[in-house]
Every structure is written in C-alpha cells, then in structure tokens.
Amino acid sequence: MPEVETITYPHEKLSEFSKLTFQHFGIPEKEAELASEVLSMSDLRGIDSHGVARLHTYFDMLEKERINPVPKIKIVRESASTATVDGDNGLGLVVGPKANEIAMNKAQEVGSGWVSVRNTNHYGIAGYYVIKALERDLIGWSMTNTTKLVAPLWGAERMLGTNPIAVAFPGKKEPPIIIDLATCAAAYGKIEIAHRKEQMIPEGWAIDSEGNNTNDPDKMINGGALLPLGSDREKGGHKGYGLAVMVDFLCAVLSGANWGPFTPPFALQQEIPKRSVGKGIGHFFGAMKIDAFIDPDEFKTQTDDYIQTLRATSPAPGTDGPIIPGDPEREAESIRSKQGIPLVLPVVEELRDISKRTGIPFD
Amino acid sequence: MPEVETITYPHEKLSEFSKLTFQHFGIPEKEAELASEVLSMSDLRGIDSHGVARLHTYFDMLEKERINPVPKIKIVRESASTATVDGDNGLGLVVGPKANEIAMNKAQEVGSGWVSVRNTNHYGIAGYYVIKALERDLIGWSMTNTTKLVAPLWGAERMLGTNPIAVAFPGKKEPPIIIDLATCAAAYGKIEIAHRKEQMIPEGWAIDSEGNNTNDPDKMINGGALLPLGSDREKGGHKGYGLAVMVDFLCAVLSGANWGPFTPPFALQQEIPKRSVGKGIGHFFGAMKIDAFIDPDEFKTQTDDYIQTLRATSPAPGTDGPIIPGDPEREAESIRSKQGIPLVLPVVEELRDISKRTGIPFD
Numbered sequence: 107m108p109e110v111e112t113i114t115y116p117h118e119k120l121s122e123f124s125k126l127t128f129q130h131f132g133i134p135e136k137e138a139e140l141a142s143e144v145l146s147m148s149d150l151r152g153i154d155s156h157g158v159a160r161l162h163t164y165f166d167m168l169e170k171e172r173i174n175p176v177p178k179i180k181i182v183r184e185s186a187s188t189a190t191v192d193g194d195n196g197l198g199l200v201v202g203p204k205a206n207e208i209a210m211n212k213a214q215e216v217g218s219g220w221v222s223v224r225n226t227n228h229y230g231i232a233g234y235y236v237i238k239a240l241e242r243d244l245i246g247w248s249m250t251n252t253t254k255l256v257a258p259l260w261g262a263e264r265m266l267g268t269n270p271i272a273v274a275f276p277g278k279k280e281p282p283i284i285i286d287l288a289t290c291a292a293a294y295g296k297i298e299i300a301h302r303k304e305q306m307i308p309e310g311w312a313i314d315s316e317g318n319n320t321n322d323p324d325k326m327i328n329g330g331a332l333l334p335l336g337s338d339r340e341k342g343g344h345k346g347y348g349l350a351v352m353v354d355f356l357c358a359v360l361s362g363a364n365w366g367p368f369t370p371p372f373a374l375q376q377e378i379p380k381r382s383v384g385k386g387i388g389h390f391f392g393a394m395k396i397d398a399f400i401d402p403d404e405f406k407t408q409t410d411d412y413i414q415t416l417r418a419t420s421p422a423p424g425t426d427g428p429i430i431p432g433d434p435e436r437e438a439e440s441i442r443s444k445q446g447i448p449l450v451l452p453v454v455e456e457l458r459d460i461s462k463r464t465g466i467p468f469d
Numbered sequence: 470m471p472e473v474e475t476i477t478y479p480h481e482k483l484s485e486f487s488k489l490t491f492q493h494f495g496i497p498e499k500e501a502e503l504a505s506e507v508l509s510m511s512d513l514r515g516i517d518s519h520g521v522a523r524l525h526t527y528f529d530m531l532e533k534e535r536i537n538p539v540p541k542i543k544i545v546r547e548s549a550s551t552a553t554v555d556g557d558n559g560l561g562l563v564v565g566p567k568a569n570e571i572a573m574n575k576a577q578e579v580g581s582g583w584v585s586v587r588n589t590n591h592y593g594i595a596g597y598y599v600i601k602a603l604e605r606d607l608i609g610w611s612m613t614n615t616t617k618l619v620a621p622l623w624g625a626e627r628m629l630g631t632n633p634i635a636v637a638f639p640g641k642k643e644p645p646i647i648i649d650l651a652t653c654a655a656a657y658g659k660i661e662i663a664h665r666k667e668q669m670i671p672e673g674w675a676i677d678s679e680g681n682n683t684n685d686p687d688k689m690i691n692g693g694a695l696l697p698l699g700s701d702r703e704k705g706g707h708k709g710y711g712l713a714v715m716v717d718f719l720c721a722v723l724s725g726a727n728w729g730p731f732t733p734p735f736a737l738q739q740e741i742p743k744r745s746v747g748k749g750i751g752h753f754f755g756a757m758k759i760d761a762f763i764d765p766d767e768f769k770t771q772t773d774d775y776i777q778t779l780r781a782t783s784p785a786p787g788t789d790g791p792i793i794p795g796d797p798e799r800e801a802e803s804i805r806s807k808q809g810i811p812l813v814l815p816v817v818e819e820l821r822d823i824s825k826r827t828g829i830p831f832d
Contacts, residue, residue, distance in 0.1 A: 185580025185761035187550035217548025218583050222762050245723075258791035261782035265791075275718050283718070285711040291704045310704045317785035335698060335705045341654050341673045342698045342709075348648040348794045349712075351779075355638050355646070359771045360608075360762045366778055383774060398548035399585050399723045408722045411746060415729055416714075419624035422680035428621035428628075431711045 112448035120158050120447055121146040123457065126466045127161060131168040131175040133197070141199035144230035147237070149447045152438025155295045156231045158449065162456040163373045164197065164228075170374060173197055173227055179204050186216045190361050191223045195386055198229030198250070202389055206235045206248070209391040213244050217398035222356060224363035225385035228252070228372035232272035233286035233435070239393050240276050243402055247392030248272040251357040253371040254379075256290045256350060257331035259343040262317025264331040265367050268294065269353035274432070276396075278406035280413040284432030289350040290332045297323045297332070310337035356390040363388030475811035483521050483810055484509040486820065489829045490524060494531040494538040496560070504562035507593035510600070512810045515801030518658045519594045521812065525819035526591075526736045527560065533737060536560055536590055542567050549579045553724050554586045558749055561592030561613070565752055569598045569611070572754040576607050580761035585719060587726035588748035591615070591735035595635035596649035596798070602756050603639050606765055610755030611635040614720040616734040617742075619653045619713060620694035622706040625680025627694040628730050631657065632716035637795070639759075641769035643776040647795030652713040653695045660686045660695070673700035719753040726751030 121142045128138035141164075149157030167173045177196030181189045189208050193201030205223045212219025229235075232248045239246025252267030272286040292311040300307045300323040307323050314320040315329035326332065335346025358365035361384075368379040369387050396402040413430050421427030449457075461468035484505045491501035504527075512520030530536045540559030544552045552571050556564030568586045575582025592598075595611045602609025615630030635649040655674040663670045663686040670686050677683040678692035689695065698709025721728035724747075731742040732750050759765045776793050784790030812820075824831035 183762060185758065188580035188757065188761040190762045216579055217551035218581060220581050220757060245718075257785070258779060258782055260785050260788040261779075261791045262785045263783050265779065265782050271712075273715050273718075275722070283714065285715050287705070287708040287711050289708075291699065308703050313785065317783065335708050336654065337704055340671050341700055341704070342650070344792075344794070345650040345652075345698050346705075347791070348650055349634075351646065351794060352636050352648050355608075355636075355772075355775075359638070359768060359775060360757075360759070362763055362767070365771070365775060383771065394551065394583060394723075395548065396723070398551040399546060399553045400725055404725070405722060408728070408746065409718075412718075412722060412728060416621060416624075416628065419621055419628050420626050420680070422620070422623050422625045422676065425623040428624045428710070429707075431707070431714060 110450050112450055113454050114446040114448045116446045117146055117150055117442065120149060123466060123468055124158060124161055127165060127460055127464060128168075128197070130464045130466065133175045133200070137197075137200045140203050141197055144199045144203065144234050147234050148231045150439045150442050151231070151233070151435035152442065153231050153435070155293070157447070158457065159453045160228075162460060164199075165460050166374045167227070167372070172374070177201065181208070187212055187218055188220045191221055193223055193226030193386060195225055195227070198227040198387070198389070201226040202229035202235060202250075202391075203238070205389060206238060206246070206391045206393075209393040210239055210242055210244055210246070213393035213395045214242070218392065218394045221391045222361035223389040223391070224358070224361035226363070226387055226389055228387070229389055231286065232270040233274075233284055235391055236272045236274035236284065236286070240274050240282050243276065243396055245394040245396060246272075246274055247390070249353045249357055249390040251354045251363070251365060251369050251388050253369050253376060254367045255294055255332050256334055257313055257317070258350075259334060259339060259347045261331075262313065262315075266334075266347075266350045266354060267369055268332070269350045269357075271349065271353060275409055276406055277409040277413060278403070280410040281436055282432060283409065283413065283430055284435065286431075286435075287335075289335050289346050289353060291335050291337045291346065292332065294332060297326050301327060310341070353390070357388030358384060360390070361388045473813050475813050476817050477809040477811045479809045480509055480513055480805065483512060486829060486831055487521060487524055490528060490823055490827060491531075491560070493827045493829065496538045496563070500560075500563045503566050504560055507562045507566065507597050510597050511594045513802045513805050514594070514596070514798035515805065516594050516798065518656070520810070521820065522816045523591075525823060527562075528823050529737045530590070530735070535737070540564065544571070550575055550581055551583045554584055556586055556589030556749060558588055558590070561590040561750070561752070564589040565592035565598060565613075565754075566601070568752060569601060569609070569754045569756075572756040573602055573605055573607055573609070576756035576758045577605070581755065581757045584754045585724035586752040586754070587721070587724035589726070589750055589752055591750070592752055594649065595633040596637075596647055598754055599635045599637035599647065599649070603637050603645050606639065606759055608757040608759060609635075609637055610753070612716045612720055612753040614717045614726070614728060614732050614751050616732050616739060617730045618657055618695050619697055620676055620680070621713075622697060622702060622710040624694075625676065625678075629697075629710075629713045629717060630732055631695065632713045632720075634712065634716060638772055639769055640772040640776060641766070643773040644799055645795060646772065646776065646793055647798065649794075649798075650698075652698050652709050652716060654698050654700045654709065655695065657695060660689050664690060673704070716753070720751030721747060723753070724751045
C-alpha cells in the first residue's frame, strides 16, 4: 500500500483562505477570523479531520443557507455562574468561542462559569476551547453533541453522537495536560481509513446494521454503528454509553437543543432526522478559576510533579511508557507550525473547488 | 460451583448497626447517621462492595486512629460558586455529604456550586451524592480519587485510582438517569470474584507485574494493575486514562490532597505510599440548578422523552436492548427495600466481630 500523497501548505495561508471563504458568505471579518482560528488550531495540532478538511462542508452548509452567517447570539437565561445561549443557527466555530467567552468571564467574576448552548452547529475540536481557558489561568471544560453515529450498549442502531469531552490543566514549567476524547471506542475517521485501504477493523469498534459485532468497515458505514468507549459489557461499554448520555444532557437537554438521534447532521449528504426535539445541536462550556480553589502557583507546581511522576511510570513491554494527555498534539504543533500542514489530495481538490466557485485565490 | 451462601437482613437493622458502630468511636449521632445512610444506600442499590461490607474497614481505621472521629470540617478558600474544603481527616462518609451540601447550597444561590475536598477518606458510592442533589432539583456531580490500582495506558504499574464519576438528571414521570462509573475497564471486585472462583478473567481487564496483559486474576492481585476504561490503545485506553487523570486533578490537585500513586489507602492492610504530596484523599462535588439554564418542567419532560427514545432502540442480538443508566440499581433497591440485604458469610462474620469487640448486639 503506497503512502498517501500530500501537498504541504503554511498554516497561515490555509487560515487566510478559510477566513476569506467565511467572509464570502457575509460573515463579519472578526468572526470569520475566529472560525478560521479554530480550524487552524486543529490542523496545527494534527487533528486533520477537523481542520480545513471540513471547510468544504461549512461552505456547502452556508451556500445552501443551512447555517446563518450573521447570527444574533444571545443569552436566553442566566444566573451569576451560568447561562443558556441561543446561537441563532450560526457557525459553531463562531457561536462556540463566544459562548466559551461567557463561561470564562463568569469564572473570573464568581469563581466558575457554565454555559449550555442551543441552536448552534459543529464547533471544531473540543480542545480549542479549553486551550483558550488556559490562556486565562482557568480550567476549561468543553463538550458538544454530534450527529448520531454510536449505538448505546446493547443497541443495534445509531442513537448517540461521538459526544467529546475536553478538559485542561495548566503546568508551570511543564506543558499543560490537555484531555480531549470522544466517548466512543474509535473515531469514525479510522473506519473510513480502513475502508479506503480495504482493511479489516479490530473487534470492539463497530457493529453492523443488525447489531452484530463486525470487522468489516463497510458494514459499519452502511447502516451499522460505532461502539461506545469500553466496547462491550465486559469491558465497560455501559460506561462509554453513560458518558455519551451525560454529554448529550449537558449540551442539549439543558439548553433546549436536539439530542440523541435527533441531533442534526453537520454535512449536506447526511440524513436529516425525522423529528425535531429542540433547536440545532448543543455545546457545553465550563470554566473554573484556579485561584478560587487554591493558589495557582501551588497548583501548577503540583501539575509539574504529576507529569514527572507519570512519565516515570515503568513502561509496559514494547512501549516507551505512558504519555501525557496532549503530548501528541503539542508535538504535531511544534512541527507543523514550522513545516506547514500536509493536506491529502482530495482535501486540496475541495479547497480548489471553493476557490473556483468563490474567486478566492488558492493553488 | 455452588451459589454463594448469604444471610438476609433488613436494611434498617444494618443501618442501625453501622450507626452504633460509628458512635462507638465518639462520632456524634447525626454524623454517624449520615455515614450509615451512605452505606445503607449502597447496600439497597445492590452495590455490595461499598456497603456494610466495608464497615469493618472503617472500624479498623477508626480503631487505629487513622481517621479522626470528630473532625472540624472547614472551608479554606471560597468564591461565590466554589469552595475548597478541608475534611480534617474525618470519615469520607461524613465529610463527603457535608461538602456536597456546600455545593448544593451555592447552586441554589448563584446557579452552580463546585467544591473540591482534601484531607478526607473513602466516601462510599459516588452515586449517593448525586441522588441527594436530585432531591433538590439539582444536577449533581460527584468524583473521588482512590488508592492506586490502575495503570496509565502503556504503564506497567499501578499509578491511578479507579476514580469514579457520577452525574444524575431528573425525569418527570420516568425515574432519573443516574450515571455512576469507575474510569477503569472492570472493577477490582470482579478480579477478586474470579480469584475466589478460580476462574480466568477476560482480556482487557488487567496486566501482571511486568505490564503484560493477563487472564490470571492472581497475577493482577500480586503486583499487577487494572487497565483503564478502553483497555488498550486500539479501543481507547488513552481515554479512560485521561478521565482518571481528570478526576484526580479535580479532586486532589485542585484541593491540595494526595494524588496518583500517593493517594493513601482506605484499608489497614494496604501499603502506605512512600511520599505525601498533600492531605488525605480528595473528592469533587458539583451542583447545577436546572432552573438557572432552562424551565425544570421542560427539562424533565425532555428527560422522559429521552428515556423512552433510548428504550425504543432496536436491540442487539441476544439482548433486550439498551438499559437506562441507573436502572439496575433502582431495581435492586425496589427488591431489597422489601426483602432485605443478602450478606455473604465473610461479611456477616466481620459484623459479628465488630459486635464482639464493641458490645453492640448483632446476630
């Protein structure tokens, strides 16, 4: 199997192209910049699936007027430490950062801030939001619900999204610990890669349309489902399922967004759910002021100790030992910020298509 | 293999015995009542490992003066929506409920309350605390760190606790959704059961003292470790590891308790860590006022719809379909509150031993 061919672009160039694409639809410059910053961070951190690889999807949704380019984002209910935000069907890449900002501001005022968001769309990587919190010495939380892809344990069909959770803790001399995980066993992107390479997938990732375990990626793609983290009852599949439900409640039931199988899709070609039980998809952001709990310097000193302690764990055979959550993404960022972002040819073609249809230069 | 022999006791009787045992050490009546309520809920809900089966452990720790029977529990740092509590080395079964109360009161005042607790001990089942929040129309969160038992992904030794997370959401006509999960693949109790029955354990539960996967429960028990939820890299073991670290940070690094491999044991026979990096173990409680986000009646109506939707999922072959988190425990409670709590003989023997040594009647 040959390596996949890629073309490498400086991240600034991709970021500028994304920004102009968003502006093309009348999204104000500052908001277009915000949205392109979220995509750019994803590409820099090596999460290729959530960066400019998704720009054409956003383009489609904006072009078909499925996303509002000039939303009036507003707080619909509020307390000193909480808020419910209506994103007015705006880009999640704009609604998300603004709602996160509300959570962070509340944390600085009353110790913590918690914001549930409805009527929004796909918000990029969960990790972006907690990294923004780190910049303000806050512990950030970020969750979103997503289109159905995952079966609840003992279910035979897609009912839940991959519903990620991200949280981050700052270090002093050590880099921050950045935890960012989807609540399913394996990402849908891995199923697609196996499909393209005509390879089998491991046990524990997916079921077919009848609910049987499958090693065939095509059987998952064609009406099957991903399995929750833990995979089966024996290995704790009820736990991943529980976590996915938790995220769905905090993001959607709490805000008045659609949940479970009724969560709208983020791409045109995906099926629109038959019922609507709320508005758009939902996010949940939290921020906690470290200083409200403990001296921040003491906290960070302990974080450094924690990281060094974990790194000193005796390694399992055939490994270099545990890594710290966030390490792989930071390593990708340090390379890609200098060397650029490698894009596979289908993504390059998509960007060229946007260029052709908008007149924004790209080569 | 014969079924395990049990003797059944009314839960009120066990609860009274626990209360008197705690009072025997000078714990004030109200606090002894609180502690026995936590144990009793565990027994009623079918979580045998965390109920009176642990009373002898608490007895030992109190007798050896490793736990303070009359702690001065105090808030050491506070903001409108947060607090850090020092449990003065009291029973976790007393410190936990009191700290949870602080979180709930703050939620009622400013929309949410978040309390990190240090210098405390084992607090019973995580679920107890979120059930208390439900009684006040709050969404409760509960976490605790625990003695090391779990290896981080790619580690060959115990570095983290089983660090549970519980969250609950109220329904209207439907019962609440109660999510309560340890962040490891399988409970240590299951390893012990396999050991007693001389059975092998499934792949994905544990490693031996060299860090190799093992199916032998004895190899886990003798210096091996449990695996995090997700088990291995392929099935998301880095995710369970990340969640365990998250719980440890919120409970211990944020409060100034011991974390990771330095978390003190809850039983006498367990090894005392070589280093101390804080005070006691740590808990984390959260409470969110539903009314601060959305009309509570609307929320509960949606919860009912959510539950009915999940129950209508087409079932995987050989199953009755997905269950709702909290279902098994509620079913156990409805049976046991009428029929009593079945205790295995070794637990009965432990209670008789307490009776003999304290003079509190038990038969």
